[in-house]
Amino acid sequence: MIKQSLMIRQSVLVILSIFWPILTFSQFLGPKVTADFNQSNNIRQYLCKVASDITHNSLKDINDLTSWEAVREERHKQFLEMLGLQGKPFGGKRSPLNVTKTGTIQRKGYRIEKLYYESLPGLYVPANLYIPDGIKKPVPAILYVCGHAHTQKHNYQAHAKSFAENGFVCLIIETIQRGEVKGEHLGQESNGWFHWYSRGYNPAGVEVWNGIRGLDLLSAMPEVDKNNMGVTGISGGGSQSWYLPAADPRIKAAAAVAGASSLEGQIAQKTIDDHCDCMMPINTYGIDFSDIGALIAPRPFMIAQPDRDLYYSIEAVHTLYDKTKRIYSVYGRPENLIMKDATGGHSYGSKEELRPEILAFFIKELKGKNVKPEALGKIDTTKELSEEELKAYVNGVPKDDGTKTIQDSFVELATPPVIETIDQLDSYRSEVKTFLKEKTFGAFPNEPHPLDMRLDFISSSKSGNERKDYSFVSEEGWRLKVSLQTGQPTDKNRPLLVVLKNPNEERYESPSLTAGLQEKMIVAYFEARGIGDTGWSPSQQWHIRRAAAWTGRTIASMRVYDVLRCLKAVRTIPGVDSSNINILAHGELAAIAPYAALLDGNVKTLLLKDSPETQNMPSDPTGKGEAIEMLNCLRVTDLAQVAGLQFPNELVIIGNQPKTYEWTENLFKNLDRPDAYKIVQKASQW
Numbered sequence: 001m002i003k004q005s006l007m008i009r010q011s012v013l014v015i016l017s018i019f020w021p022i023l024t025f026s027q028f029l030g031p032k033v034t035a036d037f038n039q040s041n042n043i044r045q046y047l048c049k050v051a052s053d054i055t056h057n058s059l060k061d062i063n064d065l066t067s068w069e070a071v072r073e074e075r076h077k078q079f080l081e082m083l084g085l086q087g088k089p090f091g092g093k094r095s096p097l098n099v100t101k102t103g104t105i106q107r108k109g110y111r112i113e114k115l116y117y118e119s120l121p122g123l124y125v126p127a128n129l130y131i132p133d134g135i136k137k138p139v140p141a142i143l144y145v146c147g148h149a150h151t152q153k154h155n156y157q158a159h160a161k162s163f164a165e166n167g168f169v170c171l172i173i174e175t176i177q178r179g180e181v182k183g184e185h186l187g188q189e190s191n192g193w194f195h196w197y198s199r200g201y202n203p204a205g206v207e208v209w210n211g212i213r214g215l216d217l218l219s220a221m222p223e224v225d226k227n228n229m230g231v232t233g234i235s236g237g238g239s240q241s242w243y244l245p246a247a248d249p250r251i252k253a254a255a256a257v258a259g260a261s262s263l264e265g266q267i268a269q270k271t272i273d274d275h276c277d278c279m280m281p282i283n284t285y286g287i288d289f290s291d292i293g294a295l296i297a298p299r300p301f302m303i304a305q306p307d308r309d310l311y312y313s314i315e316a317v318h319t320l321y322d323k324t325k326r327i328y329s330v331y332g333r334p335e336n337l338i339m340k341d342a343t344g345g346h347s348y349g350s351k352e353e354l355r356p357e358i359l360a361f362f363i364k365e366l367k368g369k370n371v372k373p374e375a376l377g378k379i380d381t382t383k384e385l386s387e388e389e390l391k392a393y394v395n396g397v398p399k400d401d402g403t404k405t406i407q408d409s410f411v412e413l414a415t416p417p418v419i420e421t422i423d424q425l426d427s428y429r430s431e432v433k434t435f436l437k438e439k440t441f442g443a444f445p446n447e448p449h450p451l452d453m454r455l456d457f458i459s460s461s462k463s464g465n466e467r468k469d470y471s472f473v474s475e476e477g478w479r480l481k482v483s484l485q486t487g488q489p490t491d492k493n494r495p496l497l498v499v500l501k502n503p504n505e506e507r508y509e510s511p512s513l514t515a516g517l518q519e520k521m522i523v524a525y526f527e528a529r530g531i532g533d534t535g536w537s538p539s540q541q542w543h544i545r546r547a548a549a550w551t552g553r554t555i556a557s558m559r560v561y562d563v564l565r566c567l568k569a570v571r572t573i574p575g576v577d578s579s580n581i582n583i584l585a586h587g588e589l590a591a592i593a594p595y596a597a598l599l600d601g602n603v604k605t606l607l608l609k610d611s612p613e614t615q616n617m618p619s620d621p622t623g624k625g626e627a628i629e630m631l632n633c634l635r636v637t638d639l640a641q642v643a644g645l646q647f648p649n650e651l652v653i654i655g656n657q658p659k660t661y662e663w664t665e666n667l668f669k670n671l672d673r674p675d676a677y678k679i680v681q682k683a684s685q686w
Contacts, residue, residue, distance in 0.1 A: 047544070076246075076247075123210075143231045196629075203407070243292065284631055305342070311346055319336070326362075425645075502531060521582075525547070542624070559651055563593065583597060
């Protein structure tokens with residue numbers, strides 16, 4: 001027994017003799033040496049949780065009517081902004097509609113007027129107007145908003161016909177995507193136009209504005225009772241049937257068919273992957289569709305949904321209904337929110353059972369008559385008239401029609417400002433930072449997670465140079481690595497250069513950029529999320545870019561946050577001069593570094609190589625291109641201007657200067673700091 005005890009003591013002494021130097025060294029440094037990673041570092045898991053949090057926190061802060069009315073006006077304003085409608089004349093004078101009628105078709109009991117109107121100067125909307133015969137006093141009207149069917153008002157004509165036969169004026173309008181003129185809805189979905197996120201542009205905003213102008217047209221008609229107008233549609237028209245009544249209080253009742261579900265369902269079930277870009281606004285303020293539904297309350301609203309829809313699970317739609325019901329209840333009108341289920345796929349039900357339900361709903365809410373759906377009989381769903389017969393542009397499309405290019409002008413973008421004084425620069429910097437924090441980086445955590453800084457690995461070369469790998473928690477779910485090449489130990493604090501590594505870069509790509517600098521300073525290589533150890537499959541990039549944006553963030557904005565957290569982390573490392581932190585970034589991450597430097601405010605030198613010229617450019621349609629989009633950023637600034645806000649600290653361009661950076665170079669010259677703006681061929685020349 002004594003012999004066994006001595007053997008155990010000797011083993012412990014041997015273990016201590018091996019590990020004591022490392023243990024004491026790690027205690028001197030602060031963090032413990034460990035290889036324990038307790039964060040998932042999984043982008044799908046992270047986005048699913050974020051989406052779930054948004055869904056379950058939606059309207060959670062509303063306890064009574066007073067608390068809702070205190071925020072309703074602001075949330076309505078935010079909603080319009082997320083559609084890109086800021087600056088549109090909601091309260092002021094609007095441009096003339098210039099309605100042009102191009103023909104009339106008389107049918108039994110009603111006539112169809114073929115027409116188009118100008119919702120904005122040069123933006124035309126082809127439409128058919130169904131007017132019942134024998135109108136002696138104004139009657140209710142329905143705006144039917146088309147979904148994604150290729151033949152638009154031709155495909156959905158049975159709906160307009162049914163409304164007209166039941167005494168409603170019905171205006172059916174085409175989308176900018178399909179129909180007589182084919183514009184763009186599928187910017188990010190198909191074309192790689194992820195810079196739409198940076199522009200703050202969403203085609204849903206154009207459709208909403210076209211619909212609002214359609215209501216203007218109806219309101220001006222002597223046949224229409226403008227106090228009794230409704231809206232309805234399916235699919236893309238279904239989402240519009242959420243947006244329009246939330247945006248415009250003139251809509252008394254709305255019925256949305258297969259147009260929305262909870263964000264949690266969309267992301268977790270990946271139904272987002274089958275959706276057009278118009279199916280979710282630019283989610284600047286992290287909302288769910290229940291927040292949109294709340295803006296409709298307490299007006300009558302029907303949510304109609306089939307139970308085998310490819311695009312929305314019935315369970316996720318019921319979640320949305322339950323969340324929205326909260327606001328109808330605080331108004332004391334829970335009966336005004338109606339949920340109607342149907343059997344079948346993405347349709348009005350396998351037996352068209354939702355059509356009579358919707359017709360009966362509008363007869364009750366706009367005409368004040370109670371009619372049972374089954375009493376309406378079978379609704380004719382045939383397409384009686386051809387696409388050619390219903391055509392509005394019988395004499396050709398107007399020469400100045402801007403449908404195909406409206407995405408380039410609908411949202412006003414920033415232009416490089418003229419800055420001649422330090423005061424002007426300071427004012428511009430303040431404006432940009434304020435905007436970005438609210439409208440681009442609003443998804444940054446309100447309370448930063450503890451860094452939980454750890455030293456994970458130490459090595460020493462024969463020459464005595466040391467490498468130290470640290471990890472820290474950037475955000476809940478993400479533990480990221482920063483590797484320091486510290487050189488030989490010294491008692492003096494040394495400057496530090498943080499090198500931002502790129503996705504899929506070659507093994508020695510980043511170290512080759514720092515050749516000749518390790519003798520002068522500590523060099524740290526940092527991998528933000530999605531890079532290196534936390535990387536994801538390139539095949540997932542398309543989904544991640546879209547899903548992230550729907551939750552109010554982008555890959556680029558998440559990486560900006562990671563870099564900010566990295567800067568905070570490295571300033572706590574012994575041996576680092578926290579007042580002399582520099583950043584070097586190249587390629588894709590050269591679009592991240594300027595934003596991080598701006599928000600940090602204490603980066604001594606910013607070095608950029610092969611920076612993208614602008615964030616206002618398309619990407620690869622597969623989603624595998626540089627993920628540099630950030631929500632709304634182009635409404636206030638662009639890369640060259642953000643880099644210029646490094647002034648008066650040093651900005652170094654490695655290699656060729658992007659053309660857009662001529663503005664930046666001139667800024668430093670005009671403000672008498674030309675020496676702080678350098679163009680060098682390699683980093684060691686800095």
